[in-house]
Amino acid sequence: xxxxxxxxxxxxxxxxxxxxxxxxxxxxxxxxxxxxxxxxxxxxxxxxxxxxxxxxxxxxxxxxxxxxxxxxxxxxxxxxxxxxxxxxxxxxxxxxxxxxxxxxxxxxxxxxxxxxxxxxxxxxxxxxxxxxxxxxxxxxxxxxxxxxxxxxxxxxxxxxxxxxxxxxxxxxxxxxxxxxxxxxxxxxxxxxxxxxxxxxxxxxxxxxxxxxxxxxxxxxxxxxxxxxxxxxxxxxxxxxxxxxxxxxxxxxxxxxxxxxx
Amino acid sequence: xxxxxxxxxxxxxxxxxxxxxxxxxxxxxxxxxxxxxxxxxxxxxxxxxxxxxxxxxxxxxxxxxxxxxxxxxxxxxxxxxxxxxxxxxxxxxxxxxxxxxxxxxxxxxxxxxxxxxxxxxxxxxxxxxxxxxxxxxxxxxxxxxxxxxxxxxxxxxxxxxxxxxxxxxxxxxxxxxxxxxxxxxxxxxxxxxxxxxxxxxxxxxxxxxxxxxxxxxxxxxxxxxx
Numbered sequence: 001x002x003x004x005x006x007x008x009x010x011x012x013x014x015x016x017x018x019x020x021x022x023x024x025x026x027x028x029x030x031x032x033x034x035x036x037x038x039x040x041x042x043x044x045x046x047x048x049x050x051x052x053x054x055x056x057x058x059x060x061x062x063x064x065x066x067x068x069x070x071x072x073x074x075x076x077x078x079x080x081x082x083x084x085x086x087x088x089x090x091x092x093x094x095x096x097x098x099x100x101x102x103x104x105x106x107x108x109x110x111x112x113x114x115x116x117x118x119x120x121x122x123x124x125x126x127x128x129x130x131x132x133x134x135x136x137x138x139x140x141x142x143x144x145x146x147x148x149x150x151x152x153x154x155x156x157x158x159x160x161x162x163x164x165x166x167x168x169x170x171x172x173x174x175x176x177x178x179x180x181x182x183x184x185x186x187x188x189x190x191x192x193x194x195x196x197x198x199x200x201x202x203x204x205x206x207x208x209x210x211x212x213x214x215x216x217x218x219x220x221x222x223x224x225x226x227x228x229x230x231x232x233x234x235x236x237x238x239x240x241x242x243x244x245x246x247x248x249x250x251x252x253x254x255x256x257x258x259x260x261x
Numbered sequence: 262x263x264x265x266x267x268x269x270x271x272x273x274x275x276x277x278x279x280x281x282x283x284x285x286x287x288x289x290x291x292x293x294x295x296x297x298x299x300x301x302x303x304x305x306x307x308x309x310x311x312x313x314x315x316x317x318x319x320x321x322x323x324x325x326x327x328x329x330x331x332x333x334x335x336x337x338x339x340x341x342x343x344x345x346x347x348x349x350x351x352x353x354x355x356x357x358x359x360x361x362x363x364x365x366x367x368x369x370x371x372x373x374x375x376x377x378x379x380x381x382x383x384x385x386x387x388x389x390x391x392x393x394x395x396x397x398x399x400x401x402x403x404x405x406x407x408x409x410x411x412x413x414x415x416x417x418x419x420x421x422x423x424x425x426x427x428x429x430x431x432x433x434x435x436x437x438x439x440x441x442x443x444x445x446x447x448x449x450x451x452x453x454x455x456x457x458x459x460x461x462x463x464x465x466x467x468x469x470x471x472x473x474x475x476x477x478x479x480x481x482x483x484x485x486x487x
Contacts, residue, residue: 146450150376153393157375182451189454195373195391 002110005117005236006135008159010151012122014143015172018208019229020119021049023139026219026233028083032114035074037086037106039131040121041096044088051078051215052085061089064101070108084113094126099133106134115236124158132159137166139199143173144185149193156196168199170232175204176246200232203246266291268299273341273351274308277325279315293328300333309351311341367402374398374412394434403427409462413437422469427479430462436474438467443474 007020017040024036038046041061047053058073063086070086077083089096109116120131132138138159142152152169159167171187178184187201205225211218219229224246231241265280265288279288296303310326317325326337341351367385374380374388376395385402396412398404402424404416409430415437417424422439432453435444448456464479477483 150395154376154395157378157396160375182455185451185454193393 002114002116003137004106004110004135005115005137005139006120006131006164007117007139007141008120008128008131008155009122009141009148010124010155011142011148014141014148015170015202016122016141017046017049017119018212019139019141019170019172019202020046020117021217022219022226022229023233023236024083024115024117025050025077025080025217026229027115027117027236028077028080029220029230030233030237031082032237033082033112034115034117035084035086035109035113036117036119037109038088038119039097039102039127040119041088041127042090042093043121044090046119047075047085047087048215049212050085050217052087053215056087059087059089060105061092061096064097064105070105094121094130097130099129102130103134124154128155128158132162132164135164137168138164139168139170140194140196141170141172142190142194144171144179144187144190146185149185149190152194156194168197169194170200170202171198172202173204174201174246199235200228201243201246202228202232203244266295268295271311274310274338275303276311276313278313279317281315285321289324289328292325293332296329296333296335300335303333303335305334305336307336307338309339309341310337373408376412392428400424414467426467427464429464431465431467431476432457433467436467436476438469438474441469441472441474443467 007016007023009016020036024034027034036046036050037060038044039060040046044059047056052075055075058068060073062068063070063073073086074084075087077085106116106118118131118135121127140152140155140159142148156167169191171190174187175184179186187198191198203224205223207218207221207223208225218226219233220226224244228244231244234241265283267278269276269278277292283291312322322340326340329335330337367387368382369387369389370380371389373390374392374396376393378396379399380386380388380397381399383401385404386398386400387405387407388398389407391408392398392406392410392412392414394411397415398406398413399415399418401417401419401421404414404426406414406426406428408428410426410428410433412433413435414426414433416426417439420439422441424438426433426436426438433445435442437443446453465476466479466483467474467476469475
């Protein structure tokens with residue numbers, strides 16, 4: 001049974017695209033057939049994060065408008081043959097595609113892939129409506145900031161209204177040092193406010209910036225964020241994985257720092 | 262009488278005071294003129310009408326109403342005979358309706374209201390769930406939240422300031438009862454979250470006291486005064 005998962009947040013810049021790239025790659029590492037769809041028409045960047053920008057010939061709008069077959073527009077990943085990307089169009093806008101067309105597209109892709117991940121644009125307008133149209137499940141990404149959380153709350157309400165059965169939360173860019181100082185909300189705070197099931201916590205990690213700039217998702221590497229994403233993938237498959245102790249690395253670091261004081 | 266037609270508004274609509282001696286055709290002309298002048302004021306109003314000062318046949322009444330509705334955007338809901346018993350009855354009915362809306366009947370909504378969700382009702386409302394920041398509950402009557410009120414609640418929206426808002430965990434962004442409005446303190450998000458953690462939530466009720474919203478714990482005696 002294949003699953004269509006939308007990655008959404010409401011607010012921009014919280015890490016939807018990074019999450020899509022890493023969760024998609026992580027699922028491919030677990031030998032699943034995965035396709036990533038960038039639904040952010042006009043502001044495409046999932047291809048950049050995946051390092052596949054130079055391979056784009058056709059895009060999502062071309063497929064929907066019948067300018068090409070789906071197969072022609074799918075770009076195979078550099079490392080994982082079972083991972084594909086359907087890039088967005090850069091020169092069009094969100095109204096070039098309708099929710100009905102998106103649903104038809106995802107339904108067709110179900111036949112070939114185990115997981116169809118939709119990278120949703122920020123906002124709640126047509127781009128959002130397109131992205132959630134065919135989804136069975138949603139991953140809501142938020143950072144521990146009140147603005148992101150307020151938007152996430154609104155998004156969760158809209159997902160409920162669209163009867164998306166399963167909605168789970170990823171708390172991204174958590175900074176343990178700030179949490180400890182009491183300057184940042186804890187994961188528990190966020191979960192209490194949003195009241196949905198948590199599927200992952202990703203620490204703020206500069207390795208993410210490095211990996212994004214290289215166009216190589218870091219899931220599965222030794223970086224804390226890489227481990228966190230790998231765990232999210234396992235949880236998506238139904239495995240029970242304990243949450244990372246994000247404090248550990250910080251402890252070593254602070255110990256070292258205190259030695260030099 | 263100096264003026265052949267006088268328009269007086271009352272609680273339910275308008276009362277037309279008509280001169281006895283003016284010929285009916287001429288009177289109709291005056292009525293048309295009067296209403297055209299005040300059409301902007303009455304724009305799209307739905308009202309009851311009553312007549313005073315002159316005996317009218319049903320045909321004449323019909324003609325007057327026709328003149329008003331043809332020349333203005335006023336909707337005449339009904340004609341009220343200008344006798345006192347009738348007025349009393351109307352008043353009683355209207356009051357009954359008001360009190361029903363305000364308190365005696367209600368709707369139940371189950372589920373948490375998230376940001377952007379607005380729940381409105383012409384009767385009292387019971388929400389089984391939380392009202393999150395950015396969500397809003399509006400009722401002509403009372404509001405009871407069996408959960409946390411963290412968003413906005415407007416009770417007695419038609420102007421009744423005897424209404425109340427009650428919640429198991431009272432942490433509203435804003436409460437309005439009748440025309441009285443109160444808002445939360447200007448504390449940071451994190452600070453108020455911490456504060457809330459420290460104290461255990463207790464059921465509280467918000468009512469109007471003077472010209473302010475008063476929030477106090479619910480006790481046995483609370484509902485004796487409401």
